[in-house]
Amino acid sequence: MAESFVLNTGARIPSVGLGMAKTEPGTVGEAVYAAVKAGYRHIDCAPAYRNEKEIGLALKKLFEDSVVKREDLFISSKLWSGNHAPEDVPEGIDTTLEDLQLEYLDLFLVNFYA
16 A cells, blocks of 8 residues: 555645544544554544544644654644635634644635535
8 A cells, every 4th residue: 555645736645544523522632643653654533523622732742752753744623514604714724723832724625514
């Protein structure tokens, strides 16, 4: 299996990532920390799971502990179905960045669920 794929922008996305889901508080941060220490470099988030603040704390700890640098990770998140109006997009991105304690995302997807 390829370690990563090159996107049309030239960016590289790791071929394997850790997808976050709605879980009990306290478990997501531990999972992210352990996964990155084990070698995962793609973390896929979504505000709908209501755990991006916890993920942000784990990312901050990983950076502070010098486990990885921000540029070593590929972090994606999503714009949820109820926020697709053009005027809602900047707030969706800003909230995600604030919750994850990041200055940028590597990929921001538009999610659609009926």
